[in-house]
Amino acid sequence: MNIAVLIPSLDPDDALVTLVGQLQQAGVEQIVVIDDGSTEQALFDRCAAMGCVVVHHAVNRGKGEALRTGLRAAQAAFPGLSGVVTADGDGQHAVRDILRVMQEVTRHSDCIVLGTRDFSTGNVPARSRFGNWFSSLFFRLSAGISCPDTQTGLRGIPASLFEFALSVPGSRYEYEMNVLFTAAREGIPLHDIPIAAIYEKDNRSSHFRPIADSARIYAMPLRFAAASLGSFVVDIVLFALFSHLFRARTARAILLATIGARVCSGVLNFTLNRNWSFSSTQDAWWAQGLRYLALFLCQMLASGGLVWLLSFLPLPLTLIKILVDTALFFASYFIQHNWVFHKS
Structure with a gap:
């Protein structure tokens, strides 16, 4: 599969290097790691030494900007890509699920592929369960279509939608919601596949700011x-x-x-x-x-x-x-x- 994995990261822990190693063991060679203004560089240097393409933001610019930077870097480093998959580097996404999303991108070249978590399991924090329920309801009422997991960071974007992904506005977490709204308005299908719901340490590693980022998402x-x-x-x-x-x-x-x-x-x-x-x-x-x-x-x-x-x-x-x-x-x-x- 000629598909690259994009991993935006801010002040990561060892889970980032672990994920890169597991992806490489599974045969994924095209990996782009985006440093979104982190204070320490040691883990990014290790990723580069492992063969990843590593790009840096001098200051924190937000997840949306990091994903666009990563996509441009992937296009430059790996000509002829058939798609990219975005994944979080904090252990929330299992390698098997990343591989499944990669496979779905090859089968659905006109869709945005979304790894959809099951929020009915007991390991999902209450605030995450409520936040996703609310955002999914808001999206359904606003866009007129269903999206069970609007907050998922595990997404597949085929090459036919690269320019679309680069053109969607938003610099931080609102970018991911903007992608869904813009896709719905332009008639781009959303293709869901079930993935595991993994929350390491009650999701404390997340850089999501409840007030500031929610204000951007629901602007x-x-x-x-x-x-x-x-x-x-x-x-x-x-x-x-x-x-x-x-x-x-x-x-x-x-x-x-x-x-x-x-x-x-x-x-x-x-x-x-x-x-x-x-x-x-x-x-x-x-x-x-x-x-x-x-x-x-x-x-x-x-x-x-x-x-x-x-x-x-x-x-x-x-x-x-x-x-x-x-x-x-x-x-x-x-x-x-x-x-x-x-x-x-």
Whole structure:
């Protein structure tokens, strides 16, 4: 198999050298190790002495950048590659599973091959089980297709998708999720194969930063939430301003203040979501505006209707309103992502 194995690594332990040795014993000769700004070089020197191609980042640039650097290095060092397999160097991926992914790449030259772990086993840390469940659900609702293990680092990329992999944005852990989203949007199949779920030392060797890296992975919904919050504040401020200008508490004055504030905040929310939250400016603004208006009206009617339908519950009406609008907020995100601002 003319397939290279890419191993991005940051401050590794002996597991990296062990993996390289086991791969070579299994007949894998084309191995690229990427040093993503590690403080110590001894283990990378040992990998180089064992015959690996070793490339270095002077400073830590993130897993996404490391994978792109490794892919370019593999293309330069091993002309005519039929694919690459990415694997973690901390012992999470068994050699037998890496070999199986390599074989699947040769059989599926138009697919991204994903080594999918079984999270039902008892050795999976609870935080990893929940994190994967959430990210898989989020991916399914956003992309419309299933991916049981969105966080797997064991992936196969055929040569036909090298340029695709190099073009996907993202410098750190968000890169791997971006690959899946971009593949789904461009109609590139995802091919899953089961692999062992291995967590050494409760996965303490992982360099994943829960807050910073999660913010990068879920940047789009976080921007959507910020845009919604900003629009809500504008709506309240404008309602107060218009109410003050009208200087009357008549039904007509309140209605005009409400409509004026809602229209202004709605235009702001549409503009923020189009240009920032979803960065979807390719489609005509008026077509997106019509879809947004339809959603806006349906959401308003749904809010009133659901609150009325649930008013029989022994709860304060305001609490029911909050629960309904919270559910509609999440529904609105996925509808805007997949329909209003869908990228063709």
